[in-house]
Amino acid sequence: EPEVTQTPSHQVTQMGQEVILRCVPISNHLYFYWYRQILGQKVEFLVSFYNNEISEKSEIFDDQFSVERPDGSNFTLKIRSTKLEDSAMYFCASRPTDGSYGYTFGSGTRLTVV
Amino acid sequence: AQSVTQLGSHVSVSEGALVLLRCNYSSSVPPYLFWYVQYPNQGLQLLLKYTSAATLVKGINGFEAEFKKSETSFHLTKPSAHMSDAAEYFCAVSDLGNQGGKLIFGQGTELSVKP
Numbered sequence: 055e056p057e058v059t060q061t062p063s064h065q066v067t068q069m070g071q072e073v074i075l076r077c078v079p080i081s082n083h084l085y086f087y088w089y090r091q092i093l094g095q096k097v098e099f100l101v102s103f104y105n106n107e108i109s110e111k112s113e114i115f116d117d118q119f120s121v122e123r124p125d126g127s128n129f130t131l132k133i134r135s136t137k138l139e140d141s142a143m144y145f146c147a148s149r150p151t152d153g154s155y156g157y158t159f160g161s162g163t164r165l166t167v168v
Numbered sequence: 169a170q171s172v173t174q175l176g177s178h179v180s181v182s183e184g185a186l187v188l189l190r191c192n193y194s195s196s197v198p199p200y201l202f203w204y205v206q207y208p209n210q211g212l213q214l215l216l217k218y219t220s221a222a223t224l225v226k227g228i229n230g231f232e233a234e235f236k237k238s239e240t241s242f243h244l245t246k247p248s249a250h251m252s253d254a255a256e257y258f259c260a261v262s263d264l265g266n267q268g269g270k271l272i273f274g275q276g277t278e279l280s281v282k283p
Contacts, residue, residue, distance in 0.1 A: 085268065087268070096274065097273040098273075099273075100269050102269070104268060109268035147271075153219075154219070161211035
């Protein structure tokens, strides 16, 4: 079964450093998403991406965040200057445009900011 | 705007007992609804989804959910709990009002299963 692949699975970074979280969505999916889950809390929407542009972003997704689809397969989330409160699990998801609403999530990247 | 509310942040059942996890939704359009399961330190796995077909939806691992428009509910059930069902369960609604169609998650319900 097709999977959404996220790398790395765990990243530790120092406060103020830039991080890039990588995702390879399912190949025939055209909608892409990033979510985050702070430990013990609910899953929060960050941003959706379609047709090579952001279609929606949440209040969390401020100027420190950016997304990019640098090639035909990768979808990245960049945090420019990490803060302690950015420590969370980050999930990438994708879905097709066939009306099935088959959202598929990756296994996540655990980001720890120290 | 769409939203979901999960009643009960923690549910505990005995092995073999009925599992009932409650989810109520709010939506200005016919909703698409989902249940996901998250095992410790893992990602989100789709249990089942309702996309306006049959109101009783069967999913993986013996779970099912019934869409009740009159009650704005989409409760998750399993007739007989197994120890391996212990996990966090999230109800979600697809925000069809926006082009991106993001999922909006509830707060989650942690299911414990006692031997």
